[in-house]
Amino acid sequence: MTSLLEMRGIVRCFGPLRANDGIDLTVEAGHILGLLGENGSGKSTLMKVLFGMLPPDAGTIAFRGRPLAGHHPREAMEAGIAMIHQHFMLVEAMTVTENVMLGWPDAGRILKRGEVAERVRETSRRFGLDLDPHVPIAGLSLGRRQRVEILKAILRKADLLILDEPTSNLAPPEVADLLSILRRLKSEGKGIVFISHKLPEVLEVCDDVVVLRAGRVTGRAPVAGASRAQLAEMMVGRDITAPHALTPREPGPSRVVARELSAAGLSPLSFEIRGGEILGVAGVDGNGQLELVDAIAGLNRARGGTLVLDGNDITHASVAARVAAGMAYMPADRGHRALVRDMTVAENLMLRDSRREPYARGWLLDAAGRTRSARRLMADYDIRAAGPGAITARLSGGNQQKVVIARELDRSPAVLVAHQAAWGLDPGATRFVLDRVIGLRDAGAAVLYVSSELEEVLAISDRIAVMSGGAFVAIVRRADADLRQIGLWMAGRAA
Amino acid sequence: MTIDIIAAAIRIATPLLFAALGGLLSERSGVFAVGLEGMMLAGAFAAIIGASATGSALGGIALAIVGGAIIATAVAVIAVRYRADNMVTGLAANILALGLTSYLLRVIAGGGAPASIHLDPLASWPIPYLSDIPTIGPLLFDQPPLTYLAVIGCVLMSLFLRRTQAGLTLTATGENPEAVFASGSSPMRVRMIAIITGGAIAGLGGAVLSLQQVGTFTDGMTGGRGYLALASLIVGRWTPWGAAIACLAFGAAEALELRMQTFGVPVSSYIVQMVPYLIALAVLAGIGRSSRMPASIGQPLPR
Numbered sequence: 001m002t003s004l005l006e007m008r009g010i011v012r013c014f015g016p017l018r019a020n021d022g023i024d025l026t027v028e029a030g031h032i033l034g035l036l037g038e039n040g041s042g043k044s045t046l047m048k049v050l051f052g053m054l055p056p057d058a059g060t061i062a063f064r065g066r067p068l069a070g071h072h073p074r075e076a077m078e079a080g081i082a083m084i085h086q087h088f089m090l091v092e093a094m095t096v097t098e099n100v101m102l103g104w105p106d107a108g109r110i111l112k113r114g115e116v117a118e119r120v121r122e123t124s125r126r127f128g129l130d131l132d133p134h135v136p137i138a139g140l141s142l143g144r145r146q147r148v149e150i151l152k153a154i155l156r157k158a159d160l161l162i163l164d165e166p167t168s169n170l171a172p173p174e175v176a177d178l179l180s181i182l183r184r185l186k187s188e189g190k191g192i193v194f195i196s197h198k199l200p201e202v203l204e205v206c207d208d209v210v211v212l213r214a215g216r217v218t219g220r221a222p223v224a225g226a227s228r229a230q231l232a233e234m235m236v237g238r239d240i241t242a243p244h245a246l247t248p249r250e251p252g253p254s255r256v257v258a259r260e261l262s263a264a265g266l267s268p269l270s271f272e273i274r275g276g277e278i279l280g281v282a283g284v285d286g287n288g289q290l291e292l293v294d295a296i297a298g299l300n301r302a303r304g305g306t307l308v309l310d311g312n313d314i315t316h317a318s319v320a321a322r323v324a325a326g327m328a329y330m331p332a333d334r335g336h337r338a339l340v341r342d343m344t345v346a347e348n349l350m351l352r353d354s355r356r357e358p359y360a361r362g363w364l365l366d367a368a369g370r371t372r373s374a375r376r377l378m379a380d381y382d383i384r385a386a387g388p389g390a391i392t393a394r395l396s397g398g399n400q401q402k403v404v405i406a407r408e409l410d411r412s413p414a415v416l417v418a419h420q421a422a423w424g425l426d427p428g429a430t431r432f433v434l435d436r437v438i439g440l441r442d443a444g445a446a447v448l449y450v451s452s453e454l455e456e457v458l459a460i461s462d463r464i465a466v467m468s469g470g471a472f473v474a475i476v477r478r479a480d481a482d483l484r485q486i487g488l489w490m491a492g493r494a495a
Numbered sequence: 496m497t498i499d500i501i502a503a504a505i506r507i508a509t510p511l512l513f514a515a516l517g518g519l520l521s522e523r524s525g526v527f528a529v530g531l532e533g534m535m536l537a538g539a540f541a542a543i544i545g546a547s548a549t550g551s552a553l554g555g556i557a558l559a560i561v562g563g564a565i566i567a568t569a570v571a572v573i574a575v576r577y578r579a580d581n582m583v584t585g586l587a588a589n590i591l592a593l594g595l596t597s598y599l600l601r602v603i604a605g606g607g608a609p610a611s612i613h614l615d616p617l618a619s620w621p622i623p624y625l626s627d628i629p630t631i632g633p634l635l636f637d638q639p640p641l642t643y644l645a646v647i648g649c650v651l652m653s654l655f656l657r658r659t660q661a662g663l664t665l666t667a668t669g670e671n672p673e674a675v676f677a678s679g680s681s682p683m684r685v686r687m688i689a690i691i692t693g694g695a696i697a698g699l700g701g702a703v704l705s706l707q708q709v710g711t712f713t714d715g716m717t718g719g720r721g722y723l724a725l726a727s728l729i730v731g732r733w734t735p736w737g738a739a740i741a742c743l744a745f746g747a748a749e750a751l752e753l754r755m756q757t758f759g760v761p762v763s764s765y766i767v768q769m770v771p772y773l774i775a776l777a778v779l780a781g782i783g784r785s786s787r788m789p790a791s792i793g794q795p796l797p798r
Contacts, residue, residue, distance in 0.1 A: 104678075111663065
């Protein structure tokens with residue numbers, strides 16, 4: 001019997017970089033294959049080659065025994081391959097039905113709206129997707145949007161589904177729903193490639209796992225016999241699963257005190273963060289996290305209540321005054337809000353302090369001081385770039401975030417507000433970021449750590465606040481945290 | 496008097512509607528239609544040349560389509576293929592069309608002076624029976640041919656956008672080109688075809704001005720109507736019927752202005768001429784998140 005998909009010796013280069021360096025991959029019908037690897041390990045490139053978005057430099061692809069070469073996404077789809085991208089390929093202004101019809105030959109050149117809507121309804125029922133055909137995408141949660149993509153794949157009679165980091169934006173209950181949908185698809189004989197760098201999910205849902213590192217396959221194993229530590233080591237070449245060393249310490253006095261603090265998109269919030277303490281904020285993205293961090297950083301104007309930092313009322317203070325009082329901020333959108341992508345590493349490192357030494361002398365900028373300082377920070381924070389003059393946009397995501405960390409942490413802040421600080425980073429870089437945040441806590445700073453990755457929040461927080469609908473549903477100590485309960489709170493269900 | 500104003504409004508709205516429909520294709524695909532003025536002007540020029548060379552209005556109409564499409568092709572290649580800024584490209588196209596038509600008009604004459612071509616404006620085609628209805632018959636059903644075509648164009652455009660796969664793909668390209676790429680079409684191809692087809696339709700608007708209404712071409716005869724079409728497209732919220740209503744409203748405003756001048760109403764005509772643009776600005780200012788403005792308009796395609 002031939003395999004559903006056989007990729008042999010795939011090579012794809014970008015300039016001198018061999019993103020895929022002779023990769024073999026086989027997927028069987030009715031199997032879920034986990035494709036593990038860090039960012040930049042070649043997972044996405046391999047899948048883009050398969051889906052016809054990038055031509056390979058060498059290698060062959062056979063799908064259901066038939067060769068697939070020189071193809072475009074259209075041919076891949078016609079052959080029965082569906083790709084569910086990490087960023088959904090949906091048109092927000094259009095309804096579920098319209099998105100299903102887009103580019104689908106069965107919808108007809110003259111659109112058969114009613115007929116397609118009926119098929120959407122029926123398929124949604126059969127697979128437990130719970131989708132209304134006439135709702136615009138803009139009104140759907142990310143979990144629902146993902147199901148629209150899965151629905152599109154099912155209706156297009158795809159035999160192979162590729163899911164790229166499918167759980168990265170989902171709340172735990174949504175992840176559970178997704179995994180059960182995948183199992184149902186598997187039982188109907190579909191082949192699935194599950195791309196992820198999250199080990200627990202891969203272990204839970206996959207039958208086999210293939211690990212990529214630096215463009216090569218470094219391991220393949222049935223999930224049944226694999227251990228988490230083994231897989232992690234194959235991924236990064238070292239064991240990074242050891243838990244974070246969050247040494248219990250008696251927190252100091254309160255450094256941040258919010259009393260009934262309210263702002264656009266925020267219900268009145270009250271909380272305290274003490275020196276040497278990390279308050280983690282868990283929650284599904286879009287439940288007020290951005291409004292919260294912006295309110296503390298001074299970008300979202302307070303409408304009521306008070307915010308006190310080390311005894312000073314900063315409720316209505318300007319951003320500059322907050323920075324002067326010792327606040328550091330790592331926004332979620334590092335490409336736009338934390339960094340000026342087209343400027344150099346050295347320039348980004350001086351952004352907040354450009355009026356002071358060593359960056360400035362009087363009215364003039366000090367180029368030599370800037371370069372010296374940048375070299376030191378690049379060494380201290382392990383920023384891998386060609387030099388201080390390298391353009392920031394050319395750096396990997398992990399190194400960009402290290403630039404932000406270096407800038408924000410080197411000032412030894414009193415308070416760090418970090419939002420999705422490890423978002424999109426691979427395990428190695430995540431580890432670096434979290435270790436630095438913990439280091440800051442151990443040095444006595446107060447840290448507000450906001451992330452939609454529950455595991456991350458649990459790993460490094462002294463206390464955990466769960467956010468839903470712009471309010472804190474609950475604040476619990478880490479020792480008292482009940483994962484299932486937190487999941488329910490995140491999904492917006494009261495205790 | 497009211498009848499007169501309605502008749503004048505329809506007359507003024509017709510070229511605007513063609514241009515607005517052409518611009519609609521471009522903007523729905525995600526490219527600002529700033530070059531409408533140039534496409535109309537090229538169409539107006541080509542219509543007169545075509546009609547006088549072939550001796551037939553059909554020849555003029557055919558060449559107007561080609562003329563508008565040529566300017567649009569330049570816009571499509573530069574703004575889509577080479578990802579240049581939409582505004583700059585559109586304005587450049589307008590200046591190019593103005594210079595090119597004025598130059599060619601002199602080349603044709605052979606001397607330094609512009610050629611003077613005068614044709615009879617297109618006669619009206621009364622629709623049997625309907626045009627006999629008192630009052631509204633002569634008003635609505637005794638129009639020159641391109642006016643009927645504009646209405647038909649509006650109907651077809653509306654059906655195209657709502658009922659066809661191609662229309663859905665067009666709208667999706669203006670909203671999220673990556674989704675179109677992932678669905679197996681080429682957003683670049685969609686945008687190119689949309690702009691060039693739109694230019695051809697805008698060229699027809701130029702033909703209405705030169706061939707249907709006055710029978711001659713003069714330098715820069717579109718006189719800002721391309722921008723007015725763009726404004727009606729925005730006020731009409733990127734829908735064919737919305738644009739048609741906006742064109743009629745602008746036409747009525749202009750007709751009213753002419754009457755006011757005739758009757759010596761002491762309001763400067765310049766103030767009245769500003770009205771459509773002020774409305775367009777107000778609508779643009781009022782566009783928030785809930786707007787129907789194509790989400791990816793003005794953004795070059797990802798590489």
